Amino acid sequence: MNCFFSCKRLRKTGTLPPVFCSAELQSPGNVLPNFLTLIISLCMLPFFSLNLSNLECISEWATLRMELGAKEKNQELYKPYTNGIIAKEPPSSLQQEIQELRGSANSLRSEPEFEMADIFYFCRRGVESIVDDEVTKRFSAQELKSWNLLTRSNYNFRHISLRLTVLWGLGILIRYGVLLPLRVTLAVTGICLLLVLTTLVAFLPNAELRSYLSEKVHLMCYRICVRALTAIITYHNRENKPKNGGICVANHTTPIDVIILANDGCYSLVGQVHGGLMGMVQRAMVKSSSHIWFERSEVKDRHLVAKRLGDHVADKTKQPILVFPEGTCINNTSVMMFKKGSFEIGCTVYPVAIKYDPRFGDAFWNSSKFGMVSYLLRMMSSWAIVCSVWYLPPMNREEGEDAVQFANRVKAAIAAQGGLVDLIWDGGLKRAKVKDVFKEEQQKLYSKVLVGDSEDQMEDKRSEDGTPEGDESSKDPAEGQ
Amino acid sequence: MGSRASTLLREEEIEEIKKETGFSHSQITRLYSRFTSLDKGENGTLSREDFQRIPELAINPLGDRIINAFFPEGEDQVNFRGFMRTLAHFRPIEDNEKSKNPTASEPLNSRTNKLLFAFRLYDLDRDDKISRDELLQVLRMMVGVNISDEQLGSIADRTIQEADTNGDNSISFNEFIKVLEKVDVEQKMSIRFLH
Numbered sequence: 001m002n003c004f005f006s007c008k009r010l011r012k013t014g015t016l017p018p019v020f021c022s023a024e025l026q027s028p029g030n031v032l033p034n035f036l037t038l039i040i041s042l043c044m045l046p047f048f049s050l051n052l053s054n055l056e057c058i059s060e061w062a063t064l065r066m067e068l069g070a071k072e073k074n075q076e077l078y079k080p081y082t083n084g085i086i087a088k089e090p091p092s093s094l095q096q097e098i099q100e101l102r103g104s105a106n107s108l109r110s111e112p113e114f115e116m117a118d119i120f121y122f123c124r125r126g127v128e129s130i131v132d133d134e135v136t137k138r139f140s141a142q143e144l145k146s147w148n149l150l151t152r153s154n155y156n157f158r159h160i161s162l163r164l165t166v167l168w169g170l171g172i173l174i175r176y177g178v179l180l181p182l183r184v185t186l187a188v189t190g191i192c193l194l195l196v197l198t199t200l201v202a203f204l205p206n207a208e209l210r211s212y213l214s215e216k217v218h219l220m221c222y223r224i225c226v227r228a229l230t231a232i233i234t235y236h237n238r239e240n241k242p243k244n245g246g247i248c249v250a251n252h253t254t255p256i257d258v259i260i261l262a263n264d265g266c267y268s269l270v271g272q273v274h275g276g277l278m279g280m281v282q283r284a285m286v287k288s289s290s291h292i293w294f295e296r297s298e299v300k301d302r303h304l305v306a307k308r309l310g311d312h313v314a315d316k317t318k319q320p321i322l323v324f325p326e327g328t329c330i331n332n333t334s335v336m337m338f339k340k341g342s343f344e345i346g347c348t349v350y351p352v353a354i355k356y357d358p359r360f361g362d363a364f365w366n367s368s369k370f371g372m373v374s375y376l377l378r379m380m381s382s383w384a385i386v387c388s389v390w391y392l393p394p395m396n397r398e399e400g401e402d403a404v405q406f407a408n409r410v411k412a413a414i415a416a417q418g419g420l421v422d423l424i425w426d427g428g429l430k431r432a433k434v435k436d437v438f439k440e441e442q443q444k445l446y447s448k449v450l451v452g453d454s455e456d457q458m459e460d461k462r463s464e465d466g467t468p469e470g471d472e473s474s475k476d477p478a479e480g481q
Numbered sequence: 482m483g484s485r486a487s488t489l490l491r492e493e494e495i496e497e498i499k500k501e502t503g504f505s506h507s508q509i510t511r512l513y514s515r516f517t518s519l520d521k522g523e524n525g526t527l528s529r530e531d532f533q534r535i536p537e538l539a540i541n542p543l544g545d546r547i548i549n550a551f552f553p554e555g556e557d558q559v560n561f562r563g564f565m566r567t568l569a570h571f572r573p574i575e576d577n578e579k580s581k582n583p584t585a586s587e588p589l590n591s592r593t594n595k596l597l598f599a600f601r602l603y604d605l606d607r608d609d610k611i612s613r614d615e616l617l618q619v620l621r622m623m624v625g626v627n628i629s630d631e632q633l634g635s636i637a638d639r640t641i642q643e644a645d646t647n648g649d650n651s652i653s654f655n656e657f658i659k660v661l662e663k664v665d666v667e668q669k670m671s672i673r674f675l676h
Contacts, residue, residue, distance in 0.1 A: 085674065086672050114636045117664045118623070122543040123543065444625065450624060
């Protein structure tokens with residue numbers, strides 16, 4: 001309860017809020033755009049400081065209060081299953097498990113052997129996956145341990161106490177009444193500035209001056225957008241930042257990933273040509289710096305895509321390309337299969353790991369539930385978007401390594417850095433059905449157990465764990481949804 | 482968005498399910514949350530498509546049969562009670578349960594009921610016998626295209642020969658139990674639910 005009394009209201013301080021200090025580059029060449037951004041932001045946001053540690057304190061108090069309230073009424077509080085519903089057996093191969101099932105030592109019989117107990121293995125695995133599987137939970141927002149005063153992440157929404165409701169009401173007032181309008185204004189300013197300034201820069205005759213200015217313009221506009229979202233970003237290992245002539249790959253959680261990365265450096269974006277406002281922005285951006293936009297029909301043509309990317313990286317004056325090889329947004333608890341297209345080009349790959357802190361606002365875009373506009377509104381009415389970006393050391397494809405293995409190596413490095421689960425499943429399973437070939441693999445493995453696997457034992461060691469291998473579908477370079 | 486688990490599941494219902502299946506309060510609410518996350522149509526029941534959306538289940542050779550086991554005879558939707566009733570078969574057998582009231586009806590997760598669940602995976606027409614055809618069907622599902630018809634047929638014949646004691650060329654439930662008496666069914670057909 002002490003916590004509550006000390007955090008009774010959000011502290012307003014006269015110092016510059018952390019929102020401004022975090023993402024500033026201190027090099028002298030960036031003084032002008034920094035200064036401009038600062039002026040504009042200062043005009044927009046008065047001395048209002050969102051002190052994050054206070055918010056954490058309040059959210060823990062809120063959860064405690066809900067637990068007490070539930071105990072008073074002799075009810076149990078629903079706790080999200082952050083620790084899992086079931087304890088899964090450590091993964092072992094299909095053959096091992098079936099041998100165990102059969103128990104006896106006569107596995108060397110020459111005749112094919114079937115036991116009725118064999119189905120127990122499949123049965124249990126099947127029901128385990130019904131109760132808790134690795135894939136479907138990656139496509140919806142992560143569940144939080146303590147409530148952060150946003151209705152959208154509340155699982156016990158009922159009237160517990162007046163104080164809690166008042167606090168929640170106050171939260172709503174601040175978020176929708178104060179933060180949202182300011183942020184929307186900033187965002188609109190940022191986009192307009194981007195459109196206007198890039199068009200202006202495109203008119204300059206001198207190519208060098210043009211590229212220099214376009215860099216500054218892009219950086220400034222992205223910084224304004226970052227303020228518009230109140231994104232508090234911590235960049236780690238800046239010395240590994242992607243350089244020209246390479247490809248930057250990152251895990252994909254939301255379209256905002258682009259803004260977060262482009263805030264700290266200039267990238268060439270890859271994607272599908274859109275209509276409407278997005279299309280205008282795309283056309284404006286292309287005027288002053290080179291980006292790779294594909295027509296919808298061209299996306300399917302793998303060779304065309306590979307060629308354009310290859311040409312771009314070959315030109316050392318062009319900025320590094322930003323690609324999200326997962327192809328779709330995942331909820332930031334795991335990294336799913338990387339499509340191998342970007343790894344076939346043969347240039348240096350700069351992996352980047354992005355991890356969002358879900359306590360202040362969940363950044364994941366659930367595209368089957370929310371459209372772009374409602375997603376952006378939700379983003380701008382959260383407390384803040386807090387994330388960490390790690391630049392990993394550049395990687396190259398090694399001798400004797402094919403594109404899929406290289407992609408998996410990069411994926412493992414990103415997952416390890418970001419504290420994410422490394423999955424082999426395809427992010428496309430969000431919408432598509434799993435391919436039959438994986439079931440056929442399972443059937444093949446079982447047949448080997450039945451019929452005996454003396455001649456195939458060596459070959460099978462590789463695929464013995466029974467999990468599906470990477471998907472061989474066509475590359476999708478577009479920033480997926 | 483998270484599911485509003487506790488608000489939609491009434492206390493009385495949770496108590497009833499607790500009595501019927503033996504799951505604890507927190508396990509029931511967690512499983513309810515899982516149920517609602519699978520229920521894309523948001524109508525309080527699951528259809529076969531909802532199950533097939535789980536990739537790990539879709540690649541399981543016996544996936545369709547397992548999904549079938551959740552649906553009562555002839556129906557296409559399963560509600561939460563039915564879902565829990567089926568999952569209850571996989572609850573581990575606790576020692577203190579064995580010594581409980583012996584006259585009460587057998588708990589859903591007893592050894593016999595676990596074996597009955599497995600038996601029903603084979604016995605599609607529910608005539609309490611696994612015929613040669615039914616056995617062949619399951620074998621075919623498990624091996625795919627990798628074994629020839631003749632070989633599979635001889636495997637099936639051999640299995641029935643070994644299990645069949647009354648000579649009717651099919652396996653009854655009692656014969657099934659006999660064949661599996663040495664197998665640790667309690668452990669192999671149990672899932673460790675966390676509290």
